[in-house]
Amino acid sequence: MMEKLSAEEFDLNFKAVNDKFTAALSRVGKTKKDVILLAATKTVDIDTINYAINKGINYIGENKVQELLSKRDGIIDVHHHFIGHLQTNKVKDIIDKVELIHSVDSLKLAKEISKQAAKKNKVMDILLEINIGDEASKWGFTPENLLDGIKEISTLENVRICGLMAIPPMCENPENNRKYFKIMYQLFTDIKTENVDNCFMNILSMGMSDDFDIAIEEGANLVRVGTALFGKRYYI
Numbered sequence: 168m169m170e171k172l173s174a175e176e177f178d179l180n181f182k183a184v185n186d187k188f189t190a191a192l193s194r195v196g197k198t199k200k201d202v203i204l205l206a207a208t209k210t211v212d213i214d215t216i217n218y219a220i221n222k223g224i225n226y227i228g229e230n231k232v233q234e235l236l237s238k239r240d241g242i243i244d245v246h247h248h249f250i251g252h253l254q255t256n257k258v259k260d261i262i263d264k265v266e267l268i269h270s271v272d273s274l275k276l277a278k279e280i281s282k283q284a285a286k287k288n289k290v291m292d293i294l295l296e297i298n299i300g301d302e303a304s305k306w307g308f309t310p311e312n313l314l315d316g317i318k319e320i321s322t323l324e325n326v327r328i329c330g331l332m333a334i335p336p337m338c339e340n341p342e343n344n345r346k347y348f349k350i351m352y353q354l355f356t357d358i359k360t361e362n363v364d365n366c367f368m369n370i371l372s373m374g375m376s377d378d379f380d381i382a383i384e385e386g387a388n389l390v391r392v393g394t395a396l397f398g399k400r401y402y403i
């Protein structure tokens with residue numbers, strides 16, 4: 168766990184994030200209603216998360232199943248998302264604990280989500296993760312195989328494709344990610360024009376602490392912010 172953040176520290180961080188968020192929105196003629204600010208809460212303790220929620224955060228995302236399960240019941244009921252790599256054998260543990268899974272990176276995983284959702288009589292909302300930097304270390308669809316993936320996943324009865332998600336390669340200068348965000352936005356709009364049944368391109372989830380303003384400029388409508396809100400983590 169990271170060291171507990173003081174209320175004052177969170178307030179300062181939140182103000183800085185909000186200022187940057189609002190400035191980016193105004194540059195593209197959008198308002199807070201148009202873009203979701205999701206707090207990435209890995210390693211953050213329950214009290215701090217609830218404090219953040221009371222201050223106005225209403226979307227939170229965890230990236231590890233075990234951590235989500237251990238914290239979920241203690242956290243005020245807001246929009247809970249899953250944003251990390253998900254192993255197929257763990258799908259059943261979170262299927263009724265989150266309302267959106269950002270990180271669907273294979274047909275196999277989508278099939279398992281549909282299967283488990285069916286058991287709960289629900290349709291699970293998902294985003295497809297794109298390996299936008301074509302990195303060996305990352306999971307996800309490639310821009311080239313995305314449409315084929317979508318065509319297959321859209322036939323699954325108990326999942327609904329709601330959009331795309333990406334984590335660009337790590338780099339020193341956040342401006343370097345602009346080109347990846349541009350490709351993502353292009354994919355997002357191209358897929359829309361394909362009009363695949365049961366595929367809704369509503370959410371484009373990209374941008375983190377260092378580059379969420381750039382992501383917003385390039386069309387993101389959901390940004391995932393951890394460090395800038397909660398401070399540095401000591402492990403990933």
Ligand SMILES: *Cc1c(COP(=O)(O)O)cnc(C)c1O
Nearest residue numbers: 207230250375376391392393394
């Ligand atoms: C941790 C995490 C984030 C937030 O990263 P920061 O750089 O701390 O803002 C966003 N997305 C995912 C999938 C994460 O795991």
